[in-house]
Amino acid sequence: MIEIKNVTKKVGSKVILDNINLKIDKGSLVVLIGSSGCGKTTTLKLINKLIKPSSGEIYIDNKPISKEHTIELRRKIGYVIQNTGLFPHLTIRENIELIPRLKKEKSITEIEKSTVELLEMVGLKYEDYIDKYPSELSGGQQQRIGVARAIATGAEIILMDEPFSALDPITRTSLQEELFTLQDQLKKTIIFVTHDMDEALKIGDKICIMDNGKIAQYDTPENILRNPANEFVQNFIGLNRVWNNPEFIKAKDIMIQNPVSVKSSRTIIQGIEIMRTSKVDSLLVVDKNNILEGIVTVKDMKLNANKGQYLKSIMSTELLYVNDDDNLVDILGVMNEHSVGYIPVISNDKKLSGLITRSSLLSVLSEQFLEMEVSVLG
Ligand SMILES: Nc1ncnc2c1ncn2[C@@H]1O[C@H](COP(=O)(O)OP(=O)(O)OP(=O)(O)O)[C@@H](O)[C@H]1O
Ligand SMILES: [Mg+2]
Missing domain, CATH: 3.40.50.300 (P-loop containing nucleotide triphosphate hydrolases)
Incomplete structure (x- = not known):
């Protein structure tokens, strides 16, 4: 030393x-x-x-x-x-x-x-x-x-x-x-x-x-x-050099915070209602400690005739997710490899911390480019 x-x-x-x-x-x-x-x-x-x-x-x-x-x-x-x-x-x-x-x-x-x-x-x-x-x-x-x-x-x-x-x-x-x-x-x-x-x-x-x-x-x-x-x-x-170095951009910088989530003890009918009012087509399912358990999509719910069933029984538990410290390069890699348009973000203690979607990515990145143009012009 x-x-x-x-x-x-x-x-x-x-x-x-x-x-x-x-x-x-x-x-x-x-x-x-x-x-x-x-x-x-x-x-x-x-x-x-x-x-x-x-x-x-x-x-x-x-x-x-x-x-x-x-x-x-x-x-x-x-x-x-x-x-x-x-x-x-x-x-x-x-x-x-x-x-x-x-x-x-x-x-x-x-x-x-x-x-x-x-x-x-x-x-x-x-x-x-x-x-x-x-x-x-x-x-x-x-x-x-x-x-x-x-x-x-x-x-x-x-x-x-x-x-x-x-x-x-x-x-x-x-x-x-x-x-x-x-x-x-x-x-x-x-x-x-x-x-x-x-x-x-x-x-x-x-x-x-x-x-x-x-x-x-x-x-x-x-x-x-x-x-x-x-x-x-x-x-x-x-200015904004961080945006030229995608490996320094972390999931937590670009995710939607507080994504719509539900408890697995909700029924399908309640789930559909929550989706309708929050205008989303899938729901992240968490337990009482906010630990991510699964995901349900509109399609999963529609396929099930018994609308009184609990989400726990129909949710998909094979989850792709990224950690909030994962960087943009990793995230895009996972999203491309699995051809998914969105990916949940969890913290180290496995709690749900956000959601990245293609449109959230686009809006964050385009905001940065706008800022950059403004700073170049100014
Ligand atoms: N022997 C010296 N006598 C007087 N001033 C000196 C002497 N050596 C260096 N300096 C001055 O000390 C300062 C630092 O010099 P130094 O060579 O460490 O800079 P530097 O950061 O390496 O610069 P550069 O990027 O141009 O190589 C400068 O202002 C230089 O003029
Ligand atoms: Mg020198």
């Missing part, structure tokens, strides 16, 4: 970082994001001891880094800097193997074997690249080598300063995917700096939004989108 505690950095009278506090869990990927000059690179440099804080302390696994040997510390930390920082006069092999060979923790054979694996991991064909110089590789390929080199050091911690910023959107997207997959296997502790909110949302376990040397919000992508801490964050993430 990395912990930044009350860290302030001043240069002359200029405050660059103003009492920063940040905890980064082992094995998680945290994105630092903010406008140019807000202090992102400075934060990475402090962790790597390229510069010292004016006050405060940084701890790695509960040990203050000010007391650690700088070179030793740096060997524990991989640093991918913008424009890769590959040594131009060294081949790809030499670039990747430099630190492992210096460290002498592994035999040469082991190091060479791991180089082959690493190149494969970052999607490059070993024999095509190993003896080339960085200048013979495209920007995206150099970035991949930069990532491979950081991993090769065996570092538990990897600092990445806008590693993908110079790349075209397609290469960038594919490297984001690769980083995500790599991280899934390797579980390094990664701090990733970017200017790009979409990138942050795609890869971050948590996002730290910085504003002028301070932390504006530090939370999961979901919580930042759903509950921006202040106006700065709101403007930063962009």
